[in-house]
Amino acid sequence: MSTEKGPNFLEEIIAEDVNNGKHGGRVLTRFPPEPNGYLHIGHAKSICLNFGLAKKFGGTTNLRFDDTNPEKEETEYVESIKRDIQWLGFQWANEFYASDYFEQLYEYARQLIQKGLAYVDDSSAEEIAAMKGTPTESGKNSPFRDRTVEENLDLFARMRKGEFKDGEKVLRAKIDMAAANMHLRDPLMYRIKHTAHHRTGDEWCIYPMYDFAHGQSDSIERITHSICTLEFEVHRPLYEWFIEKLEIFASHQYEFARLNLNFTVMSKRRLLQLVQEKFVSGWDDPRMPTISGLRRRGFTPESIRRFAEMIGVARRENVIDFGVLEFCVREHLNAIAKRVMVVLDPVKLVITNYPEGTTENLPAENNPELEDGGGVRELPFSRELWIEREDFKLNPEKKYFRLAPGLMVRLKHAYIIKCDDYVMDDNGNITEIRCTYIPESKSGHDTSGIHVKGTIHWVNKSTAVPCEVRLYDRLFRVENPAAEEGDFKDHINPHSLEIIANAMAEPSLRNAAADDKFQFMRKGYFCLDTASTPDRLVFNRTVQLKDSWSKQKVSLE
């Protein structure tokens, strides 16, 4: 970009801290995912922020799995998260787990008990909820609030030993049941769960809650700037309370507004439903807003990082138009994608004055955006070709620059042709288009003096590679599915996936590799799907090209 944005509010805070020599100018951030699902584009914003901020100020970033709820967490998710972060182009300084700190956290809890700042409560979940009060009504003290330090220490030790059943007891901080901030009304610190943990196995049957794990983990790692989303703002006083009472390293929490994208959902809970209930093929379904889905769809790390930079960071709620993401991926793919020709909806075209049994190889530039055109490849050309069905019209409207009886058009990288005739079957379908070519109009050596408005793509029939092409559209029909009445899944776009079984590709696509990015000329950007095999090539459409013609057509009607 030629114009630089001003610093965002987090950069300002960190710059000031660094200038003031806070923490000796040291900057250490962390990205703290819970391994209970795959990362999505919203996490990408957070990743770019945390890693980007640290890098900008000469610091580093820890990856820390917030794995304090064994019921939902799995190693599969840990692996996918690591893969996605690295794919995005970031490397953490340390890989940590909140579960690494279980022993330390247990000790911290004992310290609070000893200071008279935590107690074991025998109340049930329902009783605790009832005593919590409401935002406008203060809560009531638990009858177990005033147990002695000795009794609390003993009970807490026995909780750890497994003497009690799930839900029988909890450890709570003793703060203020009348606090205006609900999170300060004696929040739970530990609960009993006789559940195996993906890392610690059966070692523990008590697990710390988020509020008693996150801030302490930050502190243990000496995180300087702990950046999270806005909904944790009301947790900050509690974050600070624990650090103050424990007298440990004071990390600070800062909040920013999470990313919202229209026409999709962004909560792991909903994404999990889409996966489990088979509305999509998996977490990496190309229609999913997950990082793995975007990767499979053909997005590049560069385009996602650029997106994060473009949307900025602030503290106000925002909804980013899906078009911004599309703009970013087009921008990058336009620069790097190899131009190739693929006919998605083939109709036969015969060049009647081109000799039968003859094939010539025409040079074709790979990418006009590159210095040397990205090199050239050879395209076979002969008497029979495939062209796009929509590039021929019996009765063309005004400003239609393609093929119609009597009209001329250029075949990209080849010759100008004129349509003389066509063949129609009994159902009124065009089965063949018959043209003559102008030998003097050969691409790069055109001496014909003829100028045509339109250029269309084509594929040589005898050497064409049949393939499958998958076209994607937005997953939902409405801007904010989560906000609609009823089930968000009722608003899934039934046409979000269109499979084209018989596309015809130019022969060079036989050598397509998994990471290759292509522009199918005039059709969009595509990549090989993970389900593709050498015998059956499968391509995903990443995004369409901008199409001012279809817009114009609509306005003409």
Place this chain on the structure above:
RNA sequence: UGACGGAUGGUGUAAUGGCAACACUGCAGAUUUUGGUUCUGCCUUUCUAGGUUCGAGUCCUAGUCCGUCAACCA
């Protein structure tokens, strides 16, 4: 009617008391062997009411609207 936060074009984000700008979108046009790219131009903005000030998007007061919080989730 509790606590905390927020409000700048259609959408985002800047402007840090001194000419409201940048990007995306949209619309027009130029170029084009991709109706792509590129280039040019245009549309559209400070929630309301007071106040402070030579000067307010920015500071103050009041209001309006929006968001978050009452999981043994994170």
